[in-house]
Amino acid sequence: MSAPHELTMLEQAAAVRRGEISPVELTTHYLERIERIDPALGAYLTVTPERALAAARDAERLLLAGGEPPPLLGVPVPVKDLTPVAGVRFTSGSAVFADRVAQQDAHLVTLLRDAGTVLTGKTNTPEFGLPAYTEGRVGPPARTPYDLTRGAGGSSGGAAAAVAAGLAAAAHGSDGGGSIRIPASCCGVVGLKPSRGRVSPAPWGDVSGLAVNGPIARTVRDAAALLDVLSVPAPGDPFPLPVPERTFLRWCDHEPRRLRIARWARPDVAGVTVHPEVLAAYERTSALLEGLGHEVVDVPQPLAPGDRDAFTPVWSVLAALTPVPSDREGELLPLTRWLRAQGQGVGGLDYARALGAMQAAGRTLARAVHPYDAVLTPTLAQLPARVGALRDDADPEADFAAQLAFTPFTAPWNIAGLPAVSLPLQWSAGGLPIGMMLAGRHGAEGPLLALAAQLEAVAPCRDHSPPARPCAPGGLGAQTRVSWGAGVGASGAGHSGQHI
Numbered sequence: 151m152s153a154p155h156e157l158t159m160l161e162q163a164a165a166v167r168r169g170e171i172s173p174v175e176l177t178t179h180y181l182e183r184i185e186r187i188d189p190a191l192g193a194y195l196t197v198t199p200e201r202a203l204a205a206a207r208d209a210e211r212l213l214l215a216g217g218e219p220p221p222l223l224g225v226p227v228p229v230k231d232l233t234p235v236a237g238v239r240f241t242s243g244s245a246v247f248a249d250r251v252a253q254q255d256a257h258l259v260t261l262l263r264d265a266g267t268v269l270t271g272k273t274n275t276p277e278f279g280l281p282a283y284t285e286g287r288v289g290p291p292a293r294t295p296y297d298l299t300r301g302a303g304g305s306s307g308g309a310a311a312a313v314a315a316g317l318a319a320a321a322h323g324s325d326g327g328g329s330i331r332i333p334a335s336c337c338g339v340v341g342l343k344p345s346r347g348r349v350s351p352a353p354w355g356d357v358s359g360l361a362v363n364g365p366i367a368r369t370v371r372d373a374a375a376l377l378d379v380l381s382v383p384a385p386g387d388p389f390p391l392p393v394p395e396r397t398f399l400r401w402c403d404h405e406p407r408r409l410r411i412a413r414w415a416r417p418d419v420a421g422v423t424v425h426p427e428v429l430a431a432y433e434r435t436s437a438l439l440e441g442l443g444h445e446v447v448d449v450p451q452p453l454a455p456g457d458r459d460a461f462t463p464v465w466s467v468l469a470a471l472t473p474v475p476s477d478r479e480g481e482l483l484p485l486t487r488w489l490r491a492q493g494q495g496v497g498g499l500d501y502a503r504a505l506g507a508m509q510a511a512g513r514t515l516a517r518a519v520h521p522y523d524a525v526l527t528p529t530l531a532q533l534p535a536r537v538g539a540l541r542d543d544a545d546p547e548a549d550f551a552a553q554l555a556f557t558p559f560t561a562p563w564n565i566a567g568l569p570a571v572s573l574p575l576q577w578s579a580g581g582l583p584i585g586m587m588l589a590g591r592h593g594a595e596g597p598l599l600a601l602a603a604q605l606e607a608v609a610p611c612r613d614h615s616p617p618a619r620p621c622a623p624g625g626l627g628a629q630t631r632v633s634w635g636a637g638v639g640a641s642g643a644g645h646s647g648q649h650i
Contacts, residue, residue, distance in 0.1 A: 154179045155316035159225055159372040162319050163266075166213070166224040173209035173224030177202050177268050180226045184270065184317050190298060192290035193312035195231050196239045197271040202226065205268045212266075222379065223266030229322045230309050231272035232279045233363070235259050243275040243305070244486075245287040246478050257352035257384045258322065258363055265379040273321060274308025277486045278472050280465075282332050282553040283540050284308060286483065291537045294336045295616045296582055300534040303333035309366045310337040314616055320372050322380075326361035327465065328560025331572035334366055335529035335585025338574040338616060340373045340602075341366045345592050346567030347389030349380045355388055358464050358505065360564045370603040373571070374398035377595065389567075391593055401596035402603040409444045409523035409601065417531060417558035418453035424531045431576030431584040432528050438575070438608055439526065446526070452518030453511060453562060460507035461561055462550075466493035467501055488546035512566035519568065519591060524601055527559045529572040529585035559587060569595045571602050575609045 154176050157165065165171045181199050188194050209224040234240045234252030236259075241247045255263075262269070274292040276284050284292035284307025292307035294300050295315040302311040306323030310333030313321050323330040325343040334341025342364045349363045365376035377398045383390045415424055415432050424432075436446050469486060470493030479487065496504070519525055532555075540556060542549040563570040570589035578584055588605075590598040 155183060155319075158369050159222065159227075159319040159367060160375055162225050163222050166209070167219060169213075173206040173213075173268065174203065176224055177206040177226055177270070180270055180317065180319075187315055188317060190293070191295060191311050191315055191317070192274055192284070192292040192302075193308045193315065193317050194228065194271045195241055195243070195274050195289045195308065198238060198269055201238070202268050202270045209266060209268065220264065220266030221375070225267050225319045226270045227262055227267040227320055227322065227376070228270050228273045228309065228312060228318050229259060229262070230306055230324055231275050232305070232324055233259065233322065235269065235272065238269075238272060240272070241288045242278055242472065243286050243288060244277045244482065246474055246481050248288050254353070256354070257350050258380055261379055261382055262322065270318065273306070273312055275305045276307070277483050278469060279305035279324065279326065279329060280469055280486060280489060281305065281541070281549075282328065282557045283535065284333070285537065285541055292333075293537060294338075294534050294583070296338060297534070299536055300582070301336065301537045301540075303336035303534065305329040306341070306366060307333045307336070310334050310339055310341065313337070313339045313366050313368060320365060320367040320376050322363065323366045324361055324363045325564065326356070326468070327461070327564050328557045330364050330366060331529050331560050331570060331585065331587060332557055334572040334574070335583065336534040338583030339366055339368055340370055340571065340573060341585075342373045342377060342571045342595070342599075343563060343569060344377060344381065344595055345391060345569045347387065347391040348377075348569070348593070348595065350382070350384040350387050350390075352384035352387065356468070358468060358508075359389060359567060360464065360468070362564075370573070370599060370606045371399060371402045374402050374599045374603075394596060396596060398596055398599055401600045404596075404600040406444075406597070406600050406604055410521075411439055411444050411446050411524045411526055412449040412519070412522040413446055413526040414449050414451050415528060416451045418451050418455060418457060418562070419554055419558040420455040422531055422555045422558050424528060425533055427533060427578045428528045428531060428584055431578075431586065432526070435526060435575055435586045435605075438605060442604060442608065447522070449518065449522075452515055457511045457514065458508070458562060458565060460504040460511065461565060463492065463496050463500065463504045464508055465489065467496050468493070470494050484543045485541075485546045485549050488550075508565050511562070515562050515566040516568065516592065519566075519589065523590070524598060525589045527587050527589070529559060529587040530556060531558050532556050533578055533582050533584065563589050568592050569598055571598060573602055573605060575605060
């Protein structure tokens with residue numbers, strides 16, 4: 151049998167049910183890998199070995215008792231550290247809360263536990279999940295395992311790095327402006343931002359409707375299965391979507407008919423250019439779709455420069471909502487302080503107007519999407535950025551602008567509340583992952599996953615550990631694995647090309 155971390159999440163769950171590997175063996179395998187590999191990667195802020203092994207032993211007892219086990223019994227799935235797990239350190243990526251312990255579980259944590267998953271820890275996230283990179287003071291930077299000099303993206307950077315490096319079977323992430331899809335692209339994994347209302351935020355909420363929780367996984371099928379677990383509504387949800395009659399995993403077995411797919415690669419942000427290798431990958435992906443029999447239609451960028459300007463004041467208010475003791479505000483990162491200062495200056499009427507303007511931009515995008523079965527864009531405008539390249543503590547406004555230029559394609563789908571998935575379909579000449587994004591109509595995750603699974607089948611890059619040579623477009627390339635270099639230090643600096 152393959153090494154346990156080389157199996158997909160669903161393959162691990164099946165192996166546990168068949169008795170080919172025990173939950174304790176699987177959990178121990180992951181904990182050993184985390185201890186050995188994560189100091190150079192920065193995927194976890196908190197590891198919970200005692201809790202994980204206790205849950206794994208409980209899973210073994212459940213198997214011995216007989217009956218139908220939960221769908222993901224014994225499978226390690228960490229939670230992003232913006233989401234509380236009762237009794238576990240809960241930093242929100244901030245040194246201000248480095249010693250805080252959560253008092254209650256989020257609804258999705260209960261769903262993951264009921265599905266039988268094992269919590270190995272809390273994954274790395276930047277302060278309050280605000281930036282598109284995962285660099286802060288509470289832990290080391292999260293790095294893409296394809297090149298340790300480059301960041302994992304943000305704000306679910308730790309989750310994506312953990313999945314890509316074989317430190318988790320799959321992971322929970324959250325996305326308010328691209329925070330699942332950005333790191334999925336940087337780390338060469340699948341990242342799905344569901345529709346607004348698909349995954350309950352209970353017992354809390356986001357009045358803007360921007361943020362949603364979702365899965366990060368190695369394969370489309372794993373992402374679909376994890377979404378099936380997460381998409382159970384709770385009473386009082388502000389934007390509830392009913393549980394679909396067909397599971398998202400079953401949608402992955404559905405062969406799409408000939409689809410009409412819109413595409414655009416011109417950002418709506420003035421002055422932003424797209425890297426030539428990203429554009430070439432976008433053209434190759436368009437050819438893959440046409441090769442599958444779909445009609446791919448060039449469509450003008452539906453948003454004009456300035457249409458999404460209301461996103462910034464709304465994002466600033468979200469930054470300001472986190473209560474921080476007044477005597478500790480100075481411990482926050484410069485970007486956080488800058489955003490909070492802007493948010494504190496937004497009055498009630500201004501905020502209501504900004505929400506209205508943001509909703510208008512979302513409607514513009516939704517109208518443009520509606521005549522088509524899906525939309526194709528690059529996930530990011532650039533290749534994965536080097537650690538520190540986007541961050542600018544001396545000039546937070548320049549920092550924010552650099553993030554926007556890096557991620558111009560992601561936030562509009564949060565504004566509109568539409569589903570979007572980043573797929574690891576393409577690679578740069580230097581072996582860096584280039585995510586391609588598919589988006590769809592509200593509530594249409596099923597058809598979107600069916601198309602994503604069809605694409606994945608003709609461009610399969612599903613090796614759990616980052617390969618020394620990635621898959622060639624359109625088929626499975628030679629997969630030469632390279633073991634983790636013995637001389638890699640905790641920082642990973644200067645080790646471009648090291649692989650796990």
